[in-house]
Amino acid sequence: MGVTKIGVLTSGGDSPGMNAAIRAVVRSAMFYKLEVVGVYKGYKGLVNADFVPMNSKSVSKIINLGGTILQTSRCMEFMTPEGRKQAYENMKKEGIDALVVIGGDGSFRGAKALFEEFGVPVVGIPATIDNDIFGTDFTIGFDTAINTAIDAIDKIRDTAMSHNNIFFVEVMGRHSGAIALSTGMATGAEVTLIPEVEQDIDSLCNYLKIERRKNKTSGIIVVAEGSPLGSAEEVAAKVKERIPEYDTRISILGHIQRGGSPSCNDRVLASLLGYDAVCALLDGKKGVMIGQVNNKTAYVPLSDACSKHNPIDKSIYEITKILSV
Numbered sequence: 001m002g003v004t005k006i007g008v009l010t011s012g013g014d015s016p017g018m019n020a021a022i023r024a025v026v027r028s029a030m031f032y033k034l035e036v037v038g039v040y041k042g043y044k045g046l047v048n049a050d051f052v053p054m055n056s057k058s059v060s061k062i063i064n065l066g067g068t069i070l071q072t073s074r075c076m077e078f079m080t081p082e083g084r085k086q087a088y089e090n091m092k093k094e095g096i097d098a099l100v101v102i103g104g105d106g107s108f109r110g111a112k113a114l115f116e117e118f119g120v121p122v123v124g125i126p127a128t129i130d131n132d133i134f135g136t137d138f139t140i141g142f143d144t145a146i147n148t149a150i151d152a153i154d155k156i157r158d159t160a161m162s163h164n165n166i167f168f169v170e171v172m173g174r175h176s177g178a179i180a181l182s183t184g185m186a187t188g189a190e191v192t193l194i195p196e197v198e199q200d201i202d203s204l205c206n207y208l209k210i211e212r213r214k215n216k217t218s219g220i221i222v223v224a225e226g227s228p229l230g231s232a233e234e235v236a237a238k239v240k241e242r243i244p245e246y247d248t249r250i251s252i253l254g255h256i257q258r259g260g261s262p263s264c265n266d267r268v269l270a271s272l273l274g275y276d277a278v279c280a281l282l283d284g285k286k287g288v289m290i291g292q293v294n295n296k297t298a299y300v301p302l303s304d305a306c307s308k309h310n311p312i313d314k315s316i317y318e319i320t321k322i323l324s325v
């Protein structure tokens with residue numbers, strides 16, 4: 001029997017554009033005469049049968065909103081076999097015969113388990129500000145997050161220049177340097193520290209001293225939260241210890257990077273992936289994530305999407321260094 005009733009949920013850290021993706025899933029399903037049930041708070045809502053019927057109206061005027069109207073969570077119970085069994089029973093009782101999971105790699109591990117253990121047709125949509133998901137050039141939310149970050153760093157630059165400060169600005173990304181890499185290049189940061197490139201504190205300090213000799217009296221150092229040299233606070237302390245005359249400041253951008261109205265790119269990406277996800281289920285595809293590679297739809301096995309990572313483009317790192325002299 002084909003798909004008749006789709007469940008849709010958002011899981012893990014929220015990202016701008018999740019609402020646009022929910023809207024696209026609901027409206028595409030309506031177009032193809034399918035029923036849709038929203039699941040509140042990610043997998044927690046599956047375990048607790050926290051469902052809401054959705055229609056075209058339920059998703060009107062949300063395309064421009066950050067966050068997720070369905071809310072999200074990181075659910076421990078769903079990580080246990082008992083929790084997943086309960087989730088599956090609740091889905092069956094509700095008549096949900098396919099599921100769209102909007103989230104990151106952790107969310108896809110849950111989706112893969114539902115697919116493998118119970119045969120539920122599941123399709124994933126990559127949404128995380130970290131842009132670290134294998135099989136897609138971009139994840140929903142990344143574009144908005146980097147634009148939020150560059151807006152903040154441009155402002156920090158103004159005050160850094162006025163006071164001759166060296167600013168250590170920490171951006172999010174967990175184990176990925178993608179946010180740092182793009183914001184570092186886009187703000188003309190003097191240095192960008194990312195997890196994917198080994199750096200040592202002495203070379204960093206030597207570089208800063210050379211910069212100073214060239215009469216650069218202020219600077220921005222973008223620190224990815226997964227930087228091997230430590231957090232922005234730790235790197236700043238190490239630099240201050242070695243070059244006490246520097247007037248260092250720290251700014252941790254934090255969760256502002258996860259909020260706000262999604263950019264045009266994120267709204268468009270979310271809309272296309274949401275539509276493609278429903279079409280994929282109707283075509284009988286299951287256990288896949290829908291991504292985009294070179295602007296074309298890509299179908300990626302969930303097992304790859306949740307175990308591999310999207311490598312960063314190291315040439316961006318090298319070119320940023322060349323341009324920041």
Ligand code: F6P
Binds near residue numbers: 129172
């Ligand atoms: O995965 C998205 C993300 O914002 C990461 O960049 C960050 O490391 C993490 O989530 C923070 O999560 P939480 O809000 O649960 O601390």
